[in-house]
Amino acid sequence: MRQDNRPGALRRLTAVDEVEAVIGRPAAVIMLKQIGSLDEGCRAVLARSPVAAVGYRDADGARRTDFVGGAPGFARVLSPTRFSCALPGPGDPRGPASFFFLLPGVGEILRVNGTVAGRAGAETAFDVEEAYMHCAQAVLRSRLWQPPPPEAPSAAADTASPSDPADPADAAGTAAGGPLDRPGVAEFLAAAPFLALSTWDSSAGSDTSPRGDRGPVARILDGRTLVIPDRRGNKRADSLHNLLQDDRLSLAALVPGHGGVLHVRGRGAITDDAPLLATLALRGTPPHLALVVDVEHAELVDNDAVTRSRLWTPDARLDRDAAPDMMALAGDHLAANAGAEGAPPAFLLRLLGALPGVTRLMRLVIDRAYRSGLRKEGYDDEPGARRRQSPRRRAGAGGSGGRARSRAGQGDR
Structure with missing residues (x-):
């Protein structure tokens, strides 16, 4: 639904101090x-993930975000610091690239940042610079793994065929209308609760972050402007810090049950404009900030990876025995940094790792924190929301906890 706010009149935040004064x-x-490599836990995620979001720049410097994969194990680990996968679409990827890997039915996400190492045929290799677990908030906010709503738009009705891509001039809009006025775009965005947002910093770093919300994750202000609420999280805010250095971005939006993807490129700004934030409130609780995107390109396309991965089918969900233990993965990464400034003492991590059932306890504590955080953001308006999260909790507390504890306990010996 379009808002009356005029994008040019919105207050913008342009300095790190201004942003951190709001988010901390x-x-x-x-x-x-x-960590700086793919450890055993990361490799387990890559082996089971059927699809990932990726952000990269092509040979012409255009920013691109897409969903890649199609089957578990599509990303091949070549060494602890290198993996490869096929990238569809135009352009020869160059420079920094960033991924997040999805596990159907699991809330947490593995994020991997690095650089393009080279290309051989359809496969592109990437050197890993950092890998870490991202919390489940974006997936929970979007209810990504819940049954798709019956009103989801038809892929056949509003996406372009890969063999008949949209004309670049059409994707950029015309004098009479912007890129978001193209047929099907507004309807797709109205049904899209989840997107991947790619940003870059001034030091050749890249970051692709999941964003999710109840209802549309991005709202249209006018034919050339989107607004994306930035609700409270762990305060890391890589995307916001990147945009203060380089305002160019790209994103790819998903609709559950749908095989299409909306690709958007443009420039982003950060706002704390109170009237605008009020329009994004949930049960009277507005987000603390929002991203305002000046859209230069918008295009709906069928996505082979999303279709082949069968993300939206119940049998694609990982069961308890198949799902990697994401709590153990995070614990292993923390243990690998024991001794660093601000890290828990190594002896404490070893002690916790030796306790029976510690990963199950961590799962319960984290899930309680998720529920508390969602309620504070205004998401407590869904009857039975806690009940619907239970299968994810059971899957996350899977039977690999003993093996994970062993790895964490040995990490500092």
Whole structure:
């Protein structure tokens, strides 16, 4: 639904101090969850993930975000610091690239950032610079793994065929209308609760972040402007910090039950404009910030990876025995950084790792924190929301906890 707010009149935040005055700074332990290689836990996620979001720049410098894959194990681990996969679409990827890997039925996400190492045929290799677990908030907010609503738009009705791509001039809009006025775009966005947002910093770093919301994750202000609420999280805010250095971005939006993807490119700004934030409130609770996107390109396409991965079918969900233990993965990454400033003492991590059932307890604690955070954001308006999260909790507390505890306990010996 379009809003009356005029994009040019919105207050913009342009400095780190302004942003951190609103969101705060992350706890030191948040920054210690990342490692510089693909350990056993990361490799387990890649082996089971059927699809990932990726952000990269092509040879012409155009920013692109897409969903890639199609089957579990599509990303091949070549070494602890290198993996490869096929990238569809135009352009020869160059420079920094960033991924997040989805596990059907699981809330947490594995994020991997690095650089393009080279290309051989359809496969592109990437050097890993950092890997870490991302919390489940985006998936829970969007209810990504819940049965798709019956009103989801038809892929045949509003996406272009891959063999008949949209004309670039059409995707950029015309003088009479912007890119978001193209047929099917507004309807798709109205049904899209989840997207991947790619940003870049001034030091050749890239970040692709999941965004989810109840209802549309991005709202149309006019034919050339989107607004994306930025609700409270762990305060890491990589995307926001990147946009302060380089305002160019790209995103790819999904609709559950749908095989199409909406690709958007443009420039982003951060706003704390109170009247605009009020229009994005949930049960009277507005987001603390929002991203305003000046859209230069919008295009709906069929996505082979989303279709072949069968993301929206119940039998694609990972069961308890198949799902990697994401709590153990985060614990292993934290243990790998024991001794760093702000990290828990190594002896404490070893002690916790030796306790029976510790990953199950961590799962319960984290799920309680998720529910509390969602209620504070205004998501408590869904009857039975806690009940619908239970299968994810059971899957996350799977039977691999003993093996994970063993790895964490040995990490500092």
